[in-house]
Amino acid sequence: MIDNPWSLVLVGVMAVLTFSLGYVGSRRANTTPDFLVARRGVPATRNAAAISGEYLSAASFLGVAGLVLKDGVDALWYPIGFTAGYLAMMLFVAAPLRRSGAYTLPDFAEARLGPSNLRKFCTFFVICIGVLYLVPQLQSAGLTLHTITGLPAWLGGAAVTVIVVVNVLGGGMRAITLVQAFQYWGKLFAIAAPTFVLFTLFLAGPGNGAQPVDASGVLRFPEDVEVTTVDPVRVRVDVALRLSATGVVNGAPADGPVYWTPGLHEVGADTKLRFPAGAPVPVVEGSPTSNHDWLRPQTEGLSGLFETYSLIFATFLGTMGLPHVLVRFYTNPDGRAARRTALHVLYLLGLFYVFPTVLGVISRQYLPQLLVTGKTDAAVLLLPATMQPNLLGQVLGAVVAAGAFAAFLSTSSGLLVSVAGVVSTDILPGKVRDFRWATVLTGAVAIGLAMLLPRADASLTVAMSFALAASTFCPLLLLGIWWRGLTWVGAMAGLVVGGGLVIGAQVITVVSSYTGKWAPSVLSQPALVTVPVAFLTMVMISRLTARRKPDDVNQILLRLHAPDPLGFMRDRDVQRFGTAEEKAGAADRGRGDGGPPPTGKL
Incomplete structure (x- = not known):
């Protein structure tokens, strides 16, 4: 319904x-x-x-x-x-x-x-x-x-x-x-x-349904609450509590009262958890367990700092x-x-x-x-x-x-x-x-x-897409637009190294999610390592293959940076095949009618 x-x-x-x-x-x-x-x-x-x-x-x-x-x-x-x-x-x-x-x-x-x-x-x-x-x-x-x-x-x-x-x-x-x-x-x-x-x-005013917070900043259920898991999950408990469960808890079947001590607890998929009024709210692993920590940045130490900068x-x-x-x-x-x-x-x-x-x-x-x-x-x-x-x-x-x-x-x-x-x-x-x-x-x-x-969380999955884009096309665009020394060999090497590292991290993370979540959390946000490596690879390989620079690199960069009114901009389909008038002229010449020759690249 x-x-x-x-x-x-x-x-x-x-x-x-x-x-x-x-x-x-x-x-x-x-x-x-x-x-x-x-x-x-x-x-x-x-x-x-x-x-x-x-x-x-x-x-x-x-x-x-x-x-x-x-x-x-x-x-x-x-x-x-x-x-x-x-x-x-x-x-x-x-x-x-x-x-x-x-x-x-x-x-x-x-x-x-x-x-x-x-x-x-x-x-x-x-x-x-x-x-x-x-x-x-x-x-x-x-x-x-x-x-x-x-x-x-x-x-x-x-x-x-x-x-x-x-x-x-x-x-x-x-x-x-x-x-x-x-x-x-x-x-x-x-x-x-x-x-x-x-x-x-x-x-x-808070009104009905608002959850109270005790003096230590711990959220508590104001009334009896039943929660059903969709996927297996690990939760952290800071305050011991009693609840009722039907399903799999800590690797064992459960169908009745359960006592959770402070620490981590594993809950299987499709498990029903029933919390009494006043029970503290367990929090999924990796998240702050109290409002005090929720309001403070960087509570996870060095690994949290790495993930933030990534x-x-x-x-x-x-x-x-x-x-x-x-x-x-x-x-x-x-x-x-x-x-x-x-x-x-x-x-x-x-x-x-x-x-x-x-x-x-x-x-x-x-x-x-x-x-x-x-x-x-x-x-x-x-x-x-x-x-x-x-x-x-x-x-x-x-x-x-x-x-x-x-x-x-x-x-x-x-x-x-x-x-x-x-x-x-x-x-x-x-x-x-x-x-x-x-x-x-x-x-x-x-x-x-x-x-x-x-x-997974939509923002986390999308952030991995951003990491892949930052480790591949970001260095290609910045160096390609602003550095005349970039070569196609260097660009290709940077794409392979930067993109390969991100894809490898993603594959390991997915495999880990099916086999016990053993992968370190830093692999979910690898950009702090992969982006500098991609830039460095493109620069170093380009310097080693300096002879592979395009012969017309100055003309290309002029087109990219010259003000629009100067008229250097030319669309790629025009560069390849000519303008509409030039195409018509080519068709006329094919019929013996003459016409101007098509133009090529600047």
Whole structure:
């Protein structure tokens, strides 16, 4: 039975609007530039809203609040890093990247450094980053649908996949631009309106359902609470407590009273835990157990400090290497518009991230039972009904659910376009038909992985995507744009070393999750090591292979840095095949009509 029918109604409305706007945007999409870069004619303000719409993913809408609930002030580095990355992009990457005239990241690598072998490596990492980023979107869609309706989790991911694939098939980038711009404002309303209402109620008084905190800062259940685990989990207890359990506890079957001493305890999947009123709230391993520690940064010593700085490296530098973000800057008319777009994105994201942070703080008092299972991503969805178990709570919950689905749809659309664009141009012949086949294939692979892989916190999984982007494309772009000494051999070596280290860490982490979670926690945030290693590898190998620099490197850098009015910018399709007039002239010459010869590279 559906607990909140309003949620299903508003989610359905969001799906219909997405379809409708996608259809409107796709009516005039019929060429490769339409599908890949929307004919490079998107204004800066609309492009900024579209970038913000696709960038604010499940990690932003659900994950940030969940991490604030679970980890406290340390989690604030996520929204700070997600936003601040655009400052570095605006200063160093946005305008030169647009002036390169590229369609995709592999296209930029070939335009700057030459050999097609490098392009293949870039293609591989674009696909890895895109799929790694897409999987948590689909998994979070399943969590949302299951939370608001009780339907199977796989159904939410499948629904998002179908909607996004159909939209992208219709018109690619041209179709989703209007959709994503609309969805940013929809998500902002869906998170801001409930936050204002719930925060006002919170300031008026705790009310029913608020969890008391004792003098030592330990949360306690005010009434009898039953919690059912989804996956195996390890919880920490600082104060001894008695509870009742049905399932597997500490490796042994349990069906009755259980006594937990201070320390770590293992709870099996699908285990029911019943806590009496006044019992302290157990907290999933790795999270602060008291409010005092929750309010203090860096309570985990050296390993926590390493993870924090790794997160800073990944989010600050990873943004400029995310394929689905960078492809948006290819749609601007020129470099100046690209830089203005990045500036607009900064304040749009800064405005949004205020609200999930506030919801995470409030959830600490109303939803600490989520700390037992670690499934804190559901906090934003559950908080309205918990604070207001009436019609108001249902309506607010429905608005939040609709905003969450908008987040999944917009981010998944951008990821699908970026990956399908690279697959169609670098693996397939590159026609519109190939783009559509690549879209279907990418969607099928992503939903398959979403069902097979274990679900982690959305922000943690997305942070790994940032680490991979920061360790591969960030050094390639910065050195390729600002250092004439970069060679294709050095770039390829840096991609392999930096990307290989991150992928290896991710593989070890996944294997560890199935075999007892033996991997050290630093492997979940490796950017502090992998980013400097990638930069150092590119520089050293480039110096050793200095003769491999492109012969026309000065002309290429001139095109990247010269002001737009000078007219040095030339799109990659024009460089290869000439302008529309030149193509027509070539066709006329083929019929014996003469015409000017096509031009090549500058």
